[in-house]
Amino acid sequence: MKTKQRPNKISLINVIQNTEGIYVDKSNTNLSTINSNNIYSVEPNFKRKDNDWYLLLINTVKRTIYVFKIPSNDNIYSKLYRREKNNKYRLIFDLDDLTFEDKLSGVKFDNFLKVECNYYKDSLIFK
Secondary structure (H helix, E strand, C coil), rough: CCCCCCCCCCCHHHHHHHHHCCCCCCHEEEEEEECCCCCCEEECEHHHHHCCEEEEEEECCCEHHHHHHECCCCHHHHHCEEEECEEHHHHHHHHCCCCCCCCCCCCCCCHHHEEEEEECCCCCCCC
């Protein structure tokens, strides 16, 4: 059976808060599951830099959620690939790279990793 591509954001955040006790602001969060090209791909808007930004990368094979918190106005934003026409950044991550290096900018996100959160069944996040 094929897993749904897009998890429910509120259910996902609840799993993180209930298992790890970490607050995630749903209004300033982007997430990615493994896409059809076998990578994580995220396009946060430029306003993300104005507040602490939460990035959730979900490995649906390992049932692991990688939770990142990037501080507001961090200098990382000036290094990210920008899609000016869309007012968005573009980030691409390989699945097996645990330094979480964005392939477009070369920026490593491992310093922003707060927790690896495991979930035991898909129905917890896919609703």
